[in-house]
Amino acid sequence: MQRELSGKTIVVTGATRGIGRALAGQLVxxxxxxIGVARDQSALVAMAAKLGPAFTSLRCDLADPSDRHALCEALPKQIDGLINNAAIQIEQDYFTDPAPRDPSSIEIALNVTAAIALTTRLLVRLRQAPAPFVVNMTSGVAISPKERAPVYSATKAALSSFTTGFRYQAQTHCPQMTVAEVILPMVDTDMTAGRGSGKISPDQAAAQIIAGIIGGKHRIWVGKARLLPLLNRIAPRLVARMLR
Known part of the structure; x- marks a missing residue:
């Protein structure tokens, strides 16, 4: 199935930076x-000025339940697509950091709770579209965790599991809906600054994600992440070392 994106209304969270910004521009x-969603109002205004009338913005702190409620109230009655892109990664070592963050704080609230809340609260509006889609961003660390980011890794594993379960429900109750998981490699964004090598650009990642959406893919393996399923079958210890 080839999905047509022209004229469709698509919500993108985390729209002012990195992959979200690239997605918004390429979709327009x-x-x-x-509809770009982010916390930074000035960045949203700048994007609207650059992208024109096809881009509208709604400011929202997605980790805040009251902000999420206001966002859902402000969104249009019919939505064709939802891309849950916003996320945060906090590196910490619980054994050596003098004051480690509470693991139930912003990483879980933004990376998992917000994505699930938006998906389920907007479901009624999505179901009104002829070929709706939901896209959730995960990572290779959902398969094998990263030592310095155990909570982030756990949130991506949780979102991966939710996406699969939600897809099963959609196949039963709303077969015209595509529920996709994007498995990302290291992308050159603010989140990964100063870490790793061989990163792909946000524009490259966005282009592959959009190609997967158009093609109706359920799992969109981006860049080097395409190698993970095979490597994890034949050499899981190697994958664990690579991602650790």
């Missing part, structure tokens, strides 16, 4: 109407 270029 394909004729979509994009």
């Amino acid at each position: 270029a394909k004729g979509a109407d994009v």
Whole structure:
């Protein structure tokens, strides 16, 4: 199935930075109407000025339940697509950091709770579209965790599991809906600054994600992440060492 994006209304969270910003720009270029969601109002205004009337913005702190409620109230009655892109990664070592963060704080609230809350609260509106889609961003660390980011890794594993379970429900109750998981490699964003090598650009990642959406893919393996399923079958210890 080839999905047409022109004229569709698509919500993108984390829209002012990294992959979210690239997604918003490329979706607008394909004729979509994009609603960008982020905390930074000034960055949203700048994006609207650059991308034109096809881009509208809604400021929201997605980790805040009251902000999420206000966002859902402000969104249009019919939505064709939801891309849960916003996320945060906090590196810490619980054995050596003098004051480690509470693991139940922002990483879980933003990376898991917000994505699930938006998906389920907007379901009624999505179901009104002829070919709706939900896209959730995970990572290779959902398969094998990263030592310095155990909570982030856990949130991506949780979101991966939710996405699969939600897909099963959609196949039963709303077969025209595509529920996709994007498995990302290291992408050159603010989150990964100063870490790793061989990163792909946000524009490259966004282009592959959009190609997967158009193609109706359920799992969109981006860049080097495409190698993970095979490597994890034949050499799981190698994958663990690579991602650790």
